[in-house]
Amino acid sequence: MKYLELFWAxxxxxxxxxxxxxxxxxxxxxxIVEELGWINMTDFTDMLAISQMTPGPISINLSTxxxxxxxxxxGATAAMLxxxxxxxxxxxxxxxxxxxxxxxxxVQCVLAVLKPATLSMIAASGGSLFLLSVFGGExxxxxxxxxxxxxxxxxxxxxxxxxxxxxxxxKRVKVPPVLIMLGAGVLGLVFSVLPAVNG
Amino acid sequence: xxxxxSLTRLFWxxxxxxxxxxxxxxxxxxxxxxxxxxxxxxxTDDEMLDILAISQSCPGVIAVNATFMAGYRxxxxxxxxxxxxxxxxxxxxxxxxxxxxxxxxxxxxAVRGVFRGLLAGVAAVIADVVVTMTTPVIKAxxxxxxxxxxxxxxxxxxxxxxxxxIILFTAALGIALQLARFFRRKMAQGTGDR
Numbered sequence: 001m002k003y004l005e006l007f008w009a010x011x012x013x014x015x016x017x018x019x020x021x022x023x024x025x026x027x028x029x030x031x032i033v034e035e036l037g038w039i040n041m042t043d044f045t046d047m048l049a050i051s052q053m054t055p056g057p058i059s060i061n062l063s064t065x066x067x068x069x070x071x072x073x074x075g076a077t078a079a080m081l082x083x084x085x086x087x088x089x090x091x092x093x094x095x096x097x098x099x100x101x102x103x104x105x106x107v108q109c110v111l112a113v114l115k116p117a118t119l120s121m122i123a124a125s126g127g128s129l130f131l132l133s134v135f136g137g138e139x140x141x142x143x144x145x146x147x148x149x150x151x152x153x154x155x156x157x158x159x160x161x162x163x164x165x166x167x168x169x170x171k172r173v174k175v176p177p178v179l180i181m182l183g184a185g186v187l188g189l190v191f192s193v194l195p196a197v198n199g
Numbered sequence: 200x201x202x203x204x205s206l207t208r209l210f211w212x213x214x215x216x217x218x219x220x221x222x223x224x225x226x227x228x229x230x231x232x233x234x235x236x237x238x239x240x241x242x243t244d245d246e247m248l249d250i251l252a253i254s255q256s257c258p259g260v261i262a263v264n265a266t267f268m269a270g271y272r273x274x275x276x277x278x279x280x281x282x283x284x285x286x287x288x289x290x291x292x293x294x295x296x297x298x299x300x301x302x303x304x305x306x307x308x309a310v311r312g313v314f315r316g317l318l319a320g321v322a323a324v325i326a327d328v329v330v331t332m333t334t335p336v337i338k339a340x341x342x343x344x345x346x347x348x349x350x351x352x353x354x355x356x357x358x359x360x361x362x363x364x365i366i367l368f369t370a371a372l373g374i375a376l377q378l379a380r381f382f383r384r385k386m387a388q389g390t391g392d393r
Binding site for chain 2 (some may be wrong): 059123
């Protein structure tokens with residue numbers, strides 16, 4: 001039963017994610033973390049970080065990881081299959097319609113409005129990661145009157161975020177994202193073993 | 200055109216791309232193009248561009264979409280299966296192995312330190328992705344996409360609406376808009392305005 005649930009949860013993720021791994025991220029967060037409560041936010045962000053740093057499609061990595069945590073090899077297989085079955089079925093149908101599809105006006109029109117919405121989901125998910133990392137809070141904490149901004153502030157994370165973003169935005173340097181994450185991880189390790197600065 | 204495209208070679212080509220590519224679907228499909236078109240000459244660039252356009256505009260895993268279509272074009276259903284299985288085995292194996300390691304060490308202070316840094320790094324990478332993808336939408340200065348973008352962001356981030364619901368709602372809106380356009384055109388033709 002657990003395996004069926006895993007399959008179904010990731011089937012929905014696969015079916016709804018327009019725009020690959022980054023688009024799948026907010027769906028997994030809502031489904032698996034918030035609604036089903038299968039894993040907590042810390043484990044989710046850990047898995048997300050690992051999924052982005054290892055080779056292969058991000059959503060395959062993420063679904064395999066959640067599945068493995070929930071139900072070992074069978075769980076990993078069920079979750080990963082759930083994630084790719086919508087892809088395969090839709091592609092099987094479309095290989096028949098191939099050239100027609102690309103110019104189909106309705107499809108183009110729907111995609112034109114879907115793209116900005118997908119983008120917003122990615123932005124919102126990135127926003128909640130930022131809040132968790134730098135302020136130790138979640139989006140809904142923002143609207144609580146008594147939320148103390150300074151209490152959870154992590155200057156180390158703030159510096160890593162700022163420097164990382166600047167390095168990524170400078171076009172001449174072209175630092176690959178994997179290097180940014182590797183560097184951030186190594187710095188995190190170094191700071192954790194230096195007791196004086198470990199907040 | 201399709202010489203050398205045996206199932207085994209299809210499998211290993213897609214296996215090696217998936218195993219050696221960091222950064223997810225978008226990077227994988229560009230390597231797919233390099234291998235299938237430039238290296239093996241299995242299809243023309245035009246065919247590959249069609250496949251990439253379709254795989255990126257459909258839901259699901261972009262890399263799986265693309266390898267499925269490319270495999271199918273070359274060797275039918277068996278080709279699609281070979282290419283997709285090649286694409287999913289490396290990440291599945293790596294993550295499955297890592298998941299045990301992760302469970303064993305995740306609470307140690309050093310590992311928490313690594314993830315404290317990683318989380319900030321991931322947030323920076325996503326922020327970069329968002330800026331890169333948002334800029335063309337803003338620059339195009341079309342009202343509707345910009346309104347949808349901000350409305351969807353507020354609905355999700357502030358009001359905590361389910362992303363799946365927002366995606367479905369937006370898709371329905373797109374279909375409604377297209378229908379409205381279609382009927383307006385019909386009416387205009389019917390009354391002889393044009």
